[in-house]
Amino acid sequence: MLTLLAFLVTLGILIAVHEYGHFQVARWCNVKVLRFSLGFGKPIFRRHFGVDNTEFVISALPLGGYVKMLDERELAAPSNVAEADLARAFNRQSVWKRIAIVSAGPAANLLLAIFLYWILFMQGVPGMKPIIGDVPVQTPAAQAGLQENDLITAVAGQPVSSWTDVRWILLQEAIKSPLVVVKVRDEALHEHDAELRLDSIEKEDFESDFLGKLGLSPYRPPMPARLGEIVPDGVADKAGLQTGDEVLAVNDKPITEWEQFVTLVRERPEQPLTLRLKRDEQELDAVVIPQAIDENGIKIGRIGAAFQVDEALMEKLSITVSYGPLQSFTRAVDKTWETSVFSIKMLARMVTGEASWKGVSGPVTIASYAGQSAHIGWKSFIGFLALISISLGVLNLLPVPVLDGGHLLYYTIEILKGSPVSEATMEVGQRIGLAILALLMAVAFYNDITRFITG
Known part of the structure; x- marks a missing residue:
C-alpha cells in the first residue's frame, strides 16, 4: 500500500506540475485553455472553473496528462469558433x-x-563518510595505492563529504575519461593523490555496483553478532532470544562478526541451530530453526532478528551536510x-x-x-x-x-x-x-x- 500510494503521489505531483507549466504560460499568453487533464482515458472526476470555464479532469489512467487549448486545426468546423476567441487560438499565436x-x-x-x-x-543530506573499506588485490583501487581506512576528500578536484558524492562524480568521470585523480587522507592524516583508472567499467556496470568493480566499498567496522529488534512471534522471539543478546557460537562454531551469523542462518533453512549466547555477562544456550524463505528462487533461512546498531560508531561514520x-x-x-x-x-x-x-x-x-x-x-x-x-x-x-x-x-x-x-x-x-x-x-x-x- 505504501508503494502504491508513493507511486500515485509521485505521478500526481510530477504530471500536475508539468501540465500546470503549460497551463499557466498559456494563460499568460492569453491562449484559451479548454481542458486540464491529469491522466488519460475515462474521466473519474471533472469540474469547470475560471473565466474561460476550463474543464479540470482526473482520468482513470494516471500515466500522463495534457492541456487542451483552443486550436482551429483540431476542430471539425473552425468557423464555429466565436469571433472574440479567434485571437486566443493557439495556432494564431x-x-x-x-x-x-x-x-x-x-x-x-x-x-x-x-x-x-x-x-x-x-x-x-545524510550520508556515510567516504572511508574506504577492504580493497581487493588486482582492482583499480589497489593498483592506485588506495588502502583500507583512507578517507576520500576530493575526486577530480571536487571536494566530497559522503559516498553519494564520490559515486556521483565517478559516474560522471567514467563516461568522459579513463583516469581520475582521487585525493585521500590516511590514518596518519597525511594527504596524497592517487590516479584511479576507470577504463575497466563496462556499459553494463553503470546500473550496478560499479564502485565494487573499482575496488571501492564503504568501511565496515567489526560488528559483533549482537541482536537488535526481534520480530514479534518470529523464530527468534519464540526461541526466547532478546534484544542485546550476543551470539558467541552456532553449533559450537565460534562467531565473531554479524555477517558470519547471517550467513550460517541463511544457509540452513529448517535446520536446528544451537546458539551460544551472552546475556548480561552470562552465557546460555538456545535452539532456533530458521524459517525457510524463497528469495529469487533460492530457499534461505531467517529467524526474525535484526542487527543492533552501535549508535556511537554510526555517528562517527555518518555525516549530515547542510547549507x-x-x-x-x-x-x-x-x-x-x-x-x-x-x-x-x-x-x-x-x-x-x-x-x-x-x-x-x-x-x-x-x-x-x-x-x-x-x-x-x-x-x-x-x-x-x-x-x-x-x-x-x-x-x-x-x-x-x-x-x-x-x-x-x-x-x-x-x-x-x-x-x-x-x-x-x-x-x-x-x-x-x-x-x-x-x-x-x-x-x-x-x-x-x-x-x-x-x-
Missing part, C-alpha cells in the same frame, strides 16, 4: 509564444527539482543542471551503443523505488521525486515528435525557413514519434519485467 507555452512543461519539472533539492540542502538558503539554492541549481546534462549524455551513449539500455526504467521500477524511498524517510522520497522530475523534464525536451521537444523542433524549423512546417510533414513526424515512443516504452516494460523476475 506567434512562434515565440508557442515556444514559451510548449517549453513551460519541462521547465516546470526542472524548477520543481531545483525547489526540492533546495529544501534538501537546507534541511541536511544556508543562498548556498543551498546555488547547489540545487548546479545539481539539477549536472543531472540533466548527465541524463542527456547517457541517452546519447545508449543510442551509440556505449551504454546499456537496461538503464531505461518503466512504471514498475519507478513504483518500486517510490515505495522504497518513502519507506526510508521523507528526505529520501524528496530526493527521488527531484530525480524523476529531472528525468521527465529532459525526456520531454528530446526532439521526438509527439513530445514537447518535437514541437520545439518544428518551431525552430519555422523560424529558420520563415513559415510553419507543413501538415503532411507533421503527420509523418507524429507517426515516427509514436513509433519511437512505443519502442522506448517496450524497452522500459521489458526491463521492468526482467528486474521483477530476477530481483
Whole structure:
C-alpha cells in the first residue's frame, strides 16, 4: 500500500506540475485553455472553473496528462469558433509564444527539482563518510595505492563529504575519461593523490555496483553478532532470544562478526541451530530453526532478528551536510543542471551503443523505488521525486515528435525557413514519434519485467 500510494503521489505531483507549466504560460499568453487533464482515458472526476470555464479532469489512467487549448486545426468546423476567441487560438499565436507555452512543461519539472533539492540542502543530506573499506588485490583501487581506512576528500578536484558524492562524480568521470585523480587522507592524516583508472567499467556496470568493480566499498567496522529488534512471534522471539543478546557460537562454531551469523542462518533453512549466547555477562544456550524463505528462487533461512546498531560508531561514520538558503539554492541549481546534462549524455551513449539500455526504467521500477524511498524517510522520497522530475523534464525536451521537444523542433524549423512546417510533414513526424515512443516504452516494460523476475 505504501508503494502504491508513493507511486500515485509521485505521478500526481510530477504530471500536475508539468501540465500546470503549460497551463499557466498559456494563460499568460492569453491562449484559451479548454481542458486540464491529469491522466488519460475515462474521466473519474471533472469540474469547470475560471473565466474561460476550463474543464479540470482526473482520468482513470494516471500515466500522463495534457492541456487542451483552443486550436482551429483540431476542430471539425473552425468557423464555429466565436469571433472574440479567434485571437486566443493557439495556432494564431506567434512562434515565440508557442515556444514559451510548449517549453513551460519541462521547465516546470526542472524548477520543481531545483525547489526540492533546495529544501534538501537546507534541511541536511545524510550520508556515510567516504572511508574506504577492504580493497581487493588486482582492482583499480589497489593498483592506485588506495588502502583500507583512507578517507576520500576530493575526486577530480571536487571536494566530497559522503559516498553519494564520490559515486556521483565517478559516474560522471567514467563516461568522459579513463583516469581520475582521487585525493585521500590516511590514518596518519597525511594527504596524497592517487590516479584511479576507470577504463575497466563496462556499459553494463553503470546500473550496478560499479564502485565494487573499482575496488571501492564503504568501511565496515567489526560488528559483533549482537541482536537488535526481534520480530514479534518470529523464530527468534519464540526461541526466547532478546534484544542485546550476543551470539558467541552456532553449533559450537565460534562467531565473531554479524555477517558470519547471517550467513550460517541463511544457509540452513529448517535446520536446528544451537546458539551460544551472552546475556548480561552470562552465557546460555538456545535452539532456533530458521524459517525457510524463497528469495529469487533460492530457499534461505531467517529467524526474525535484526542487527543492533552501535549508535556511537554510526555517528562517527555518518555525516549530515547542510547549507544556508543562498548556498543551498546555488547547489540545487548546479545539481539539477549536472543531472540533466548527465541524463542527456547517457541517452546519447545508449543510442551509440556505449551504454546499456537496461538503464531505461518503466512504471514498475519507478513504483518500486517510490515505495522504497518513502519507506526510508521523507528526505529520501524528496530526493527521488527531484530525480524523476529531472528525468521527465529532459525526456520531454528530446526532439521526438509527439513530445514537447518535437514541437520545439518544428518551431525552430519555422523560424529558420520563415513559415510553419507543413501538415503532411507533421503527420509523418507524429507517426515516427509514436513509433519511437512505443519502442522506448517496450524497452522500459521489458526491463521492468526482467528486474521483477530476477530481483
